[in-house]
Amino acid sequence: MLTHRFKQCPLCDASVDAAELAKVADVSSHPSYKPELPTTIRWLRCRSCAHVFTDSYRSEVGDRILFSSALPHQVPDTRQSEHQRNLWAPTVRRVIRCLTEKREDVDLLRRKGGRQPRWADIGFGSGGLLMTADEFGFASLGVDARPEAVKRLQALGYEAVCTAFEALTLDEPLDVLSMADVLEHMPAPRAALDKVRSMLAPDGLFYISCPNSETSTWRLWEQSNSNPYWAEIEHYHNFSLTKLVELLEAHGLRAIDYYVSARYFSCMEVIARREG
Numbered sequence: 001m002l003t004h005r006f007k008q009c010p011l012c013d014a015s016v017d018a019a020e021l022a023k024v025a026d027v028s029s030h031p032s033y034k035p036e037l038p039t040t041i042r043w044l045r046c047r048s049c050a051h052v053f054t055d056s057y058r059s060e061v062g063d064r065i066l067f068s069s070a071l072p073h074q075v076p077d078t079r080q081s082e083h084q085r086n087l088w089a090p091t092v093r094r095v096i097r098c099l100t101e102k103r104e105d106v107d108l109l110r111r112k113g114g115r116q117p118r119w120a121d122i123g124f125g126s127g128g129l130l131m132t133a134d135e136f137g138f139a140s141l142g143v144d145a146r147p148e149a150v151k152r153l154q155a156l157g158y159e160a161v162c163t164a165f166e167a168l169t170l171d172e173p174l175d176v177l178s179m180a181d182v183l184e185h186m187p188a189p190r191a192a193l194d195k196v197r198s199m200l201a202p203d204g205l206f207y208i209s210c211p212n213s214e215t216s217t218w219r220l221w222e223q224s225n226s227n228p229y230w231a232e233i234e235h236y237h238n239f240s241l242t243k244l245v246e247l248l249e250a251h252g253l254r255a256i257d258y259y260v261s262a263r264y265f266s267c268m269e270v271i272a273r274r275e276g
Helices: 060-066 078-100 128-135 147-155 189-199 216-224 241-250
Strands: 003-005 020-026 040-045 052-054 056-058 118-122 139-144 159-162 174-180 200-211 253-260 267-274
Touching: 056 060, 078 128, 078 174, 078 200, 078 253, 078 267, 118 128, 128 139, 128 174, 139 147, 147 159, 174 189, 189 200, 189 241, 189 253, 200 241, 241 253, 241 267
Parallel strands: 118 139, 118 174, 139 159, 174 200
Antiparallel strands: 003 056, 020 040, 040 052, 200 267, 253 267
């Protein structure tokens, strides 16, 4: 079995039987598509909370098939490293600004005896964010489900593990945990955010980016029937900023910073602080 059907809305637990069909998209031309996988995605809209999600998610077997290979932008590569470094530097600086508002022990200059804050990047892909955070002085850990990406990052001397986030265990709490375009790939975002909060130190930060369905770009796409995210084979959710902030705060993560991402069209970046 390659997929499982959602029985309830992933955000509010309303029965999918009451959801309305939002879109059917052909994914057979997606560059990551494998012939064993379904050729279409059915998107639903929950009538209770208005969240938009797919009617099914991949099984472990389905994930192994999809992740058996990686696209060029999903692994560390010299052709994009300097571009990624410059692209991610402003984000790391914003995280540092938010972190130092509450922390006096942050030392990012690798002084002898200094404490490097810990940053784990989930689904690191090309490694751009993790490697830039490391350059700024964070003790960085990369987590990814694609073996090739992990192998390449380890070969560069960075710490990385190949595992699903759900199976990740750490010995110490994190100062920063990031998910750049990852939460929309997870069948159970509420469980993921509970785990995010549990892994953060008090006042620790969660950085998240994902497509935002409330942008002008998204509206123009819908008007012209040209929205590429309906055919994104790895996505299970289309979040709006409104829905994302509500979701974060329901899990003890207070949104404190918003920015427009320069990496993908209609993409948002949010920094949230663990409360309590």
